[in-house]
Amino acid sequence: MSVGFEPVSVAAPPSSRPPLIGMHEQAVEAATHLAEIFAKKASERDRERALPWVEVEAFSQSGLWGITVPKEFGGPGLSPKTAAEVIATIGAADGSLSQIPQNHYYALEVLRVGGSWEQKRFFYDRVLAGERFGNALAEIGQKDFKRRTKLFREAGEWFVDGQKFYCTGAIFAHWIPTLAIAEEEGKQVGYLVIVPRDARGVTVIDDWDGFGQRVTGSGSVRFERVKIEERWIIPFQASFETPTTIGPFAQLMHAAIDLGIGRGAYQEMVRFIRERSRPWIDANVERASDDPLTMSAVGQVKVKLRAAEVLLDRAAAEVETAQTEMTESAVAAASIAVAEARILTTKAGLLAATKLFELSGTSSTASEDNLDRYWRNVRTHTLHDPVRWKYQAVGNYYLNDKLPPRHGAL
Template sequence: MNEHFPSVSLPIGARTRARAPAHIITSDTEALDVAARLAERFAVEAADRDRDRRLPYEEVDAFSQSGLWAITVPKSHGGAEVSYGTLAKVVETISAADGSLGQIPQNHYFLLEVLRWGGSAAQKRFLYSRVLGGDRFGNAIAELGTPTASAIRSTLVPDGESYRLSGRKYYCSGVLFADWVVPLVVDEHDKRAFVFLASETPGLSLVDDWSGFGQRTTASGTTILEEVTVPADAVVPTHGADGFSLSNPVAHIMHAAIDAGTARGAIDTAIRFIREKARPWADSGITSAAEDPHTILQIGELTMRLHAAEALIERSGFILDRVSASPDSDGWAEAAVAVAEAKMASADVALQASSKLIELGGASATRGGLNYDRFWRNVRTHSVHDPIRWRAHEVGNYWLNGIPPKQHGDRSRGVETKVLQKETGE
């Protein structure tokens, strides 16, 4: 790979942005404050957006223009480089207001992490500067019709000093809002890589066809690539030259945060509804649903489980920070397991809380106008993207047998080529 990634002019097909330059956030504290203010705004019409499947173009613009989409850019390139715990808290805060809005930038942050570990100096200079200005990345990773969900068939074909790329990608969360569409491909060496393509690149088309019953407004459409010209400098390996990357566990701490945020939103909604609208059961002898001892017990249990999940997310963030500062395979395994534990807890409490919202609210909580079922639909849809049962297996295998999780980034066409074995180095 040469070092001539564009530094001034946009690549072929790039969109001329009408947006003003984004605000630049400079600290963890500022990031959390901005997220809290945006969440309050995003919560107002969240139920209506979900019910009508109204894609949140204005909200996404406000989100990225706030500077939050650039908070993981390294300080050496002008960003805040917030901690991984802060990143997770930002995602959780937005997800509590609107689960779809919380998920939309998840792959953007993931791709920034890919760039951190695998990008060249020139690629980092250019793409970090674009993100600081307000540009957004959208993923194009998953494919249908492959042997497993992680298998990739889209292949870069050498064409002089460039490549040609054709393929079809599904479930591309947030891609309709993206300035840069980033497919996961197999390169000429049968290794996985990401390709950063401007959204208006010739041969690239986006289809708004997401039909899932949850996360309705994530714009998780289809990306079609038809003989797209790919400059060599647009290709970023999934791992650095030393084979290391934290992009996968960082992606999954955000998945945990999305579920925890959904749980928070469901519990807060349940508390408000119980206090203000729900009626006590006739046989209870009380005058307020908030006095029902069974309801009090269950709200207490849900809140405890949420706090436990949040603590696990915070813990995994600390571990990610430490491993990022001093990367090695043992640290990677520790971080991956910590994140898996947080994911398990977050998905569990989110599913419980979104169901209990209806149960404790009573029949009136099922009214279509309230759209309270969106919490369950959102977490049920989001949580099956990555099977929690396998995260539980990985956690148990690590603690019982000393076997770390597999690094999925080492897969090319769906065949595992490298498995870390703790202590043995096999």
């Protein structure tokens, strides 16, 4: 799988301790400022597949990667709504950059739900110091969804061995949380093992070659008999055997990515129509922006995006409620609310990216503008998990009072 690709160097230690962002408004303001900077070279990075090392460092050094650290461990403990809005704001500027911290926030939620007090104290402090989490959860080449990366013990020491793909953020990370399976009393039990990026036996390879989300660093990670410490092992499977917010929180972040890309496509569409598009001859108007059919179509995109924003905010509120009272009913309500948001952010993002070309005209397809990155990015990311199954879960919940399944894809 990695033939022709080279291993990636290790991320440098944080240059300084990031500031603590204590309020929602501060976080959105910081994200908006960064988005303006990131947007300037987003097309260039995408075209050249240039990994955004400088941008990721600026992103994490802003303090935004520590906003979900709980207050009792020195963080601001900001809400899921804040995290989602940060991701969507960055996503409008660069869809790849908005996906990179998704697994970082996800790992922090797994830690909050399943980690011991000592584990939380250790890892949350590392995050507040500016260190980043990536991910190495998925594996390819099999159809049964079974994980084959092993966690095992020999002579009193723990090791991880296996290979992962779709490892978004691992390239830029200081720690790589990986899903590994241990044999316990004849059964396979899943754990999230947070592995140091610079540990002996860890190899990260930049071999992601999808047509979208090109610079997310979503390549491969190999673990070759990597020695780990017991305090880096966090229960994972057990966190899905009881109601927790891990699944809906993860999906909320994915919905925010799609919404952000849709916002960016909409902004480009409006700019292009105003500045460069020609009106259709039968409209009998001087400017494309005065074409009544164009105005109607722009309105449809805006309404769809606005509705997606409302559902995302509602879903974030449900997740926050479930975080404070992780009952079966509260987690189910959060999962369904997030599924509804994911359905609409998928539809809205794809609609905005498609209408960008339909309403802007042939000149918008010029390769120098690289506007197709919006469609490529949102189409690629929305394949993360199928919307058709979210419709089924939502319908089964309202029609038959069936609670949705508990896993990271709903």
